[in-house]
Amino acid sequence: MARAATTTDAFNAVAEPRRRQIVDLLAGGERAVGDLVGELGLGQPQVSKHLRVLREVGLVEARDQGRQRLYRLNGHALKPIHDWVKSYERLWSERYELLDDVLEDLKKEQSDDSGS
């Protein structure tokens, strides 16, 4: 399956470790770029570049407050990722519900054997 470019997809946007760190930091609340630069130990241009990628996929939103630009997390943009893990969970749930039926039969078989 063809993939969208890095910057247009939440999966790829968070595949980069630094961008995950940024998301983690923003999960704790709104932050200014300067804060993030301090926490990450990266240069401001690098941080801005990562923030741009995150903004392009909607994971991060910005607003201006005075001379500062504040960034915050938009958790909703993680939904495609959430949906992926849910579908995986559904697959296993269905499998295991069928396995329950097999186990019921085996238990029955076993009690029939011990009863005879």
Next chain:
Amino acid sequence: MTAAASGTAKVTLPADDQILIERDFAAPAHLVWRAVTEPDLVRRWWHANRGEVISCEIDLRVGGKWRYVMMAEGDIEVGFHGEYREIVPNERIVSTEIYEGMPEGMPEEEAVNTATFTEEDGRTTLTILVQHSTKEFRDGHVESGMEDGLQDALDLLEEVAISLR
């Protein structure tokens, strides 16, 4: 931790390169063991209502091979195979798993699955830890533009979900 509805498998992401599947069964461990190691029994549940198991080979010994193939809706064959590395009857199976449907030109990935059977009061908790291959492999995938970094993404998602609560 949010309690899953009864009868529901729980999938979590304990590390960047791992998936953990947990589920409780109302049967003793030796029966769960049989249901996941005897081909005729595996055929009855592994399809997950998504098709038909057309092949199920299990050579249950260390170094022995396994292969499951399903004919999914739309006549798509989905195959997995691997090798058994460790077998402790009714307790533990370590095996490798290779998905046969990788797109052309992509290297195949060998994951290592550790299944653990824990019996308590006649019930069994089955956990399967899926350990994906090296970080190098994964990063290579990401760079090639493949849909990857998923383990990380999901790990992250979980953290974020918790933090947003």
